[in-house]
Amino acid sequence: xxxxxxxxxxxxxxxxxxxxxxxxxxxxxxxxxxxxxxxxxxxxxxxxxxxxxxxxxxxxxxxxxxxxxxxxxxxxxxxxxxxxxxxxxxxxxxxxxxxxxxxxxx
Amino acid sequence: xxxxxxxxxxxxxxxxxxxxxxxxxxxxxxxxxxxxxxxxxxxxxxxxxxxxxxxxxxxxxxxxxxxxxxxxxxxxxxxxxxxxxxxxxxxxxxxxxxxxxxxxxxxxxxxxxxxxxxx
Numbered sequence: 001x002x003x004x005x006x007x008x009x010x011x012x013x014x015x016x017x018x019x020x021x022x023x024x025x026x027x028x029x030x031x032x033x034x035x036x037x038x039x040x041x042x043x044x045x046x047x048x049x050x051x052x053x054x055x056x057x058x059x060x061x062x063x064x065x066x067x068x069x070x071x072x073x074x075x076x077x078x079x080x081x082x083x084x085x086x087x088x089x090x091x092x093x094x095x096x097x098x099x100x101x102x103x104x105x106x
Numbered sequence: 107x108x109x110x111x112x113x114x115x116x117x118x119x120x121x122x123x124x125x126x127x128x129x130x131x132x133x134x135x136x137x138x139x140x141x142x143x144x145x146x147x148x149x150x151x152x153x154x155x156x157x158x159x160x161x162x163x164x165x166x167x168x169x170x171x172x173x174x175x176x177x178x179x180x181x182x183x184x185x186x187x188x189x190x191x192x193x194x195x196x197x198x199x200x201x202x203x204x205x206x207x208x209x210x211x212x213x214x215x216x217x218x219x220x221x222x223x224x225x
Contacts, residue, residue, distance in 0.1 A: 034211035036151075043201055043215040044143075044151065055213065087151055091210050094165045096141075096153040 002026050002090050006099035013106055019075040021102045023088035028068045032092040035064055035073045038101075039084045047086075048073065080106055108133040108214045110202045115219030121191055128185040128202030128216055136160075136180040139205040141212065142187050144198035152198075155187065156205060163208075170196075192223045 003026040013019055023033065031051035036044040046055045048064035051071055061076045075082055083106045088099040114126040126142070141156040155176040156165045164176050175188040185202055199220050203212035 043217055045215065046211055046213050049211045089211065094209060095167050098151040098153065101150045
């Protein structure tokens, strides 16, 4: 199975900050990576797919990059509404696997 | 707008049986792979199972293979998860999710249904 490791697990930030979350895969997944945002008590929502493609309707302050085994999610100009937990997910192979999550606190 | 609504969660005893359902609206259900993802209390996301558009192919996480069965009824625009012999560690919120392809991201999620496995 491909293990997905996110860092940091928690991030304390301020409105307007630029935030970077890292996701590492245990082996190459090309660009078969998605990022999700989850707020407490809610379902996850897709932000980024294929490592860097922005899902329709997602604000442009969210961006993704990377390939192979190392990926990043960047939030430029953090907004209060961005307080949430963020997960990466690989879909290069089954079983599909998620990272452990990064909680962004503002 | 695409929408998914789960139902069927609740309390089940270890070794019992429970069937979760997911109904869709706002998109052509039969055109999409579908899946289940779960989240134990205070924990991260765990993929459970996926099923092909026509129901002919299924994939399972090792943790549930042989105990859980994913199925669908395209005539009823519905997805199911039959949980046989559940264990305490299967306690979680179960999300129904639409997949963009056979091995892909999940681009639409239901609100989730809580399953508690306890005696």
